[in-house]
Amino acid sequence: MLGHHYTRPFLETAVASMNAGCNLELSYGVRNNVFMHIPKALAMGNITLQMLRDRVRPLFYTRMRLGEFDPPAMNPYSALDLSAVQSPEHRNLSLEAAVKSFVLLKNVGGTLPLRARDLPGQRLAVVGPFADNPRLLFGDYAPVPEPRYIYTPRRGLEMLSANVSFAAGCREPRCQQYSRAEVAGAAGAADVVVVCLGTGTDLETEAKDRRDLSLPGHQLELLQDAVQ
Numbered sequence: 001m002l003g004h005h006y007t008r009p010f011l012e013t014a015v016a017s018m019n020a021g022c023n024l025e026l027s028y029g030v031r032n033n034v035f036m037h038i039p040k041a042l043a044m045g046n047i048t049l050q051m052l053r054d055r056v057r058p059l060f061y062t063r064m065r066l067g068e069f070d071p072p073a074m075n076p077y078s079a080l081d082l083s084a085v086q087s088p089e090h091r092n093l094s095l096e097a098a099v100k101s102f103v104l105l106k107n108v109g110g111t112l113p114l115r116a117r118d119l120p121g122q123r124l125a126v127v128g129p130f131a132d133n134p135r136l137l138f139g140d141y142a143p144v145p146e147p148r149y150i151y152t153p154r155r156g157l158e159m160l161s162a163n164v165s166f167a168a169g170c171r172e173p174r175c176q177q178y179s180r181a182e183v184a185g186a187a188g189a190a191d192v193v194v195v196c197l198g199t200g201t202d203l204e205t206e207a208k209d210r211r212d213l214s215l216p217g218h219q220l221e222l223l224q225d226a227v228q
Contacts, residue, residue, distance in 0.1 A: 001034070003207075011037045015046045023055035086145055114192065119162040125190035126154045127167045127183050127226050128197050129175060129219070136173065136198070140205040153196050165190065169225075173200045175217030180225050187226040195226045 007013040014037040017025075027033035041047050067075035084090070104112065130136050132154035138144055158164045167186035170178045187193045197219045204210060214220070 010034050011040060011046075014038055015041050018047050018051060018055060021055075023059060086149060091149065114160070116160050119160050122162045122192060123190045124157055124160075124162045124164045124192045124194065125167065125186040125226075126157055126164060126194045126196065127169055127186055128195050128222060129168055129170050129173055130196035130198050130200070131168060131194070132166055133168070133171075136200040136202075138201075140201050153194060157194065162192075169222045170218060173198060173202050173216055173219075175219045175222065178218035178222060180221070183222055183225050184228075187228075193226050195223055197223060 001007045001010070001013045007016050010032070013034050017034065018038070018041070025033055025035040027035070038047070038052065042049065042052060063069065067077060072078040126132070130153070132152045134147065134150040134152055137150065137152065154164065154166050165186045167179075167182045169180075169183040170176070197215055199210070199216060201208075203216055210216075215223070
């Protein structure tokens with residue numbers, strides 16, 4: 001209704017949403033929101049009572065599973081406090097989820113994994129705008145943990161017994177100001193080069209789309225300079 005102009009009045013929008021299977025509106029507390037027009041749509045015959053029940057049922061099923069209708073003493077979530085947030089158990093689970101979600105497209109010559117026992121005396125270069133910028137490492141709607149728990153690629157690699165050099169090349173994902181000499185200098189003197197590229201919420205987030213899937217700015221050039 002507001003962004004794509006697929007519908008016009010709230011009533012038409014409510015009917016179209018219900019027919020499409022939508023059963024929850026994020027209304028920001030607006031009193032005159034779209035789904036407040038459902039009773040009128042029902043009275044006019046635009047939707048059926050059975051459809052309304054079908055849409056509402058999973059909402060209450062979820063609320064019941066969350067214990068929202070139980071006495072607080074029976075709800076295990078009521079016993080949680082801030083000590084559970086970023087606890088060792090939760091951080092270990094996050095690490096496990098991250099490791100299991102990695103996607104490796106190629107591993108020519110068995111380059112990966114980098115093993116600490118093979119790195120003494122090796123020179124590593126970590127380059128790119130995502131190499132050492134904690135702000136860029138989190139997606140849209142992601143909670144930001146305490147800084148002490150954030151490990152950028154540079155910080156992680158510096159824990160290994162290797163000589164690690166760093167060059168951002170450009171300071172942010174748009175990569176409009178690019179220093180080829182900075183990247184070439186770090187990569188050229190290294191035995192292993194780790195290139196960290198991407199977009200981040202500066203370029204991709206809710207209501208912020210891109211025209212293509214190309215690396216933004218000079219990032220492709222940065223990659224080519226790093227691997228030459």
